[in-house]
Amino acid sequence: MDDATIDIINLRLRTYIGFNPEEISKQQDIVINAQIRYPAGNACTTDEAAQALNYKTITKKMISHVEGGNFKLLEKLTSDLLEIAMTSKLVTFAKVTVEKPHALRFADSVSLTLSAKRQ
Template sequence: MEEATINIINLRLRTYIGFNPEELTKQQDIVINAQITYPAGNACSTDEETQALNYKTITKKMIAHVEDGHFKLLEKLTSDLLEIAMASELVTFAKVTVEKPHALRFADSVSLTLSAKRN
């Protein structure tokens, strides 16, 4: 059985993230990377979109959640996005990383990664 890994790379969005006074009123850039694994045997053999995991639907849900949300912690935002990635019963594994560029003065970004596996 073929297993496919979908990679969503550098999805750049803006949201309210943080708990400092200026972070509560000003949106900030975030960068999302996700890996989503599912058994792709049927999609590979049939070439039918109905047999594949629809990454566009997953990405649209992530975008809406981020753009409509207010988050204090990277942990909460990343956890929510991981839940969206794992929502389909087809998904066997997902890993989501959220970066907060310029969160630290001398660093390019700060990121947090969470993963989940379905037994």
Template sequence: MPLSDADALATIRIKNLRLRTYIGIKEDEIQNQQDIVINVVLKYPADRAVAFNQIDEALNYRTITKKLIQHVEQGRFALLERLTRELLDLVMEHQQVLWAQVEVDKPHALRFSDSVSITLSAKRDLE
């Protein structure tokens, strides 16, 4: 029984990508790198990848992850919102991505809290 296009819409999850960067507005945050945790969920039509079983037909999540790592490690960010948006934009640069959500956690940002996170999403207009 062949898959329909709807059945071949793949969800890729990049879970708990742990990196260090300059993030924040306090003097010690500007001077010292901090841990962040990134989670990405994206959807793309995987019908050709399923049909041909070839890497060239699939969305290369390794390439996306490398771009995210490079951007985070080379950047300086005042706000989680800005960092999250920039990472979402990097994911959406890939034309195969129809929808994406990026969450960035800043562990220990608040006293008595495990972390603070920002989540942003985007959807490609197909018209």
């Protein structure tokens, strides 16, 4: 029961993403999903916030990075967000998916997923 999974679901933001002229000049919608795992035994036992992973802090860092950034590739943006998710030494695993709605004419969206784990 000690492993906790935090899911950040459908975080909708706007940023500059892409390298085509229309992508460089106007912000686009993106959707972020993240899964973060950490050992939560102490938080479960003590009911103390200091023992838990602060997902609000992680989310605020992601928002700031996305909204203040300019990215050519989904790979770079997703990698940056994964790095933010893995910042705390408590995190044992993280997976981040960035979705770019309407990136292809006949598709709902295009997405890229990256994951990392700490030994």
